[in-house]
């Protein structure tokens with residue numbers, strides 16, 4: 303019996319199909335350890351070898367890695383939510399109720415999306431804090447710090463745009479508080495400094511055409527805002543953030559791996 | 565192909581202290597991800613995401629709170645007008661963070677935790693992050709109730725709590741307490757207020773001029789880097805200064821410029 307299984311295994315592993323997918327054996331050899339990482343597109347984000355120092359949890363807190371992990375969780379759960387949610391003021395709130403009470407695993411999917419988003423915000427702040435504390439933004443990693451700051455901003459915006467989507471009292475008023483700030487932009491907001499002058503001279507910075515209405519698609523948070531935030535939340539910001547994350551991870555490697563004492 | 569799984573002895577390159585990412589790094593990441601996923605699932609099983617009643621543009625809740633990560637900024641709204649608290653300061657935070665690697669030319673402390681070798685950088689960052697960001701978020705989340713009044717977490721929210729608003733602008737404060745009658749005039753008051761702010765920022769310039777001869781650090785830093793650092797630091801400290809002025813003297817604005825709709 304054991305013999306037969308072995309023979310079967312050998313046949314499978316030697317077949318053209320198998321060999322076309324897996325380019326190397328599984329035996330634990332130094333060569334295979336490197337191929338494991340180098341021949342896998344996802345694992346290839348890693349270097350094939352790294353300093354032991356970079357592994358210590360006490361050093362990185364795994365904060366950057368966990369930020370990315372929680373991002374992935376929101377992507378997966380977010381796609382599931384998109385099957386049931388319509389970004390239209392008449393439907394959105396009812397879709398949330400339907401999702402929570404009628405869809406199998408709807409509630410836990412929503413919870414995981416929500417809490418993973420919060421966890422991502424917490425982790426990205428912790429990650430920035432640890433990168434600062436270890437001085438890891440110093441040469442040669444200056445640019446990656448800048449990419450990081452952009453990612454921090456995008457993470458907050460991602461969370462903020464998502465906050466509106468349930469279309470309940472909590473979400474529209476929380477977003478109103480934030481979106482009202484757009485109206486106060488100096489020179490570009492209808493209630494900001496210089497607004498009267500700019501409106502008189504250039505015809506912009508009026509309540510209908512100012513930085514606030516650009517954000518909320520109108521003078522107040524209303525149905526058009528919902529669609530705008532939905533597109534930003536589900537497409538625009540995730541795509542930009544993903545691109546920047548690719549750059550970020552690439553640069554971690556190109557800048558010599560995780561920082562450490564010289 | 566060989567499929568036996570003989571354990572490979574630990575391979576550590578003694579020169580570079582390097583190990584293979586597979587399995588060492590991948591295993592650690594996998595474990596981190598697994599534990600976090602379990603934690604997230606437990607969290608999601610015991611605590612439901614909030615869903616209040618349907619949106620109603622005619623019913624403004626009191627207080628209307630922004631998402632928690634913006635409550636630090638909303639807290640700043642108590643002390644600064646929206647154009648500062650909501651636009652200028654957040655932009656300066658983002659730009660300020662981005663320039664850190666270029667204004668911090670101290671080569672020490674790259675790749676390890678240290679306080680002794682980077683006292684200034686670490687203390688500035690901790691004041692900014694831990695106090696002016698994290699602490700203000702905690703205040704906003706747990707200590708603010710209706711009317712954005714201060715409530716301890718165990719106090720019931722009293723919607724009718726009235727806190728007498730006796731805030732006055734700096735010029736009137738000086739008129740009333742020190743008899744500086746000429747500050748009643750809005751134009752003189754505006755010039756005076758702008759002058760004060762100018763004086764505040766020139767502290768940075770004076771410090772540079774006095775110290776640059778004797779300080780190797782300032783010479784290495786150069787006037788541009790120093791100028792940016794001083795500007796950012798002074799702007800950061802403007803917030804606690806304005807808080808103190810409000811708490812102790814009920815000062816509302818340092819300067820009001822009604823002609824361009826701008827108050828500081």
Ligand code: HEM
Nearest residue numbers: 362366367369370430438446447450451453454559560561
């Ligand atoms: C979506 C947000 C982000 C993700 C997914 C992310 C992910 C990562 C990961 C996985 C690493 C590897 C080391 C580690 O885990 O600590 C890393 C390193 C780094 N990150 Fe981020 N990061 C993000 C945001 C930021 C922010 C906000 C900053 C700074 C403002 C930043 C600056 C850096 C720097 C300088 C490194 C190199 C650190 C070193 O070599 O020790 N990142 N990032």
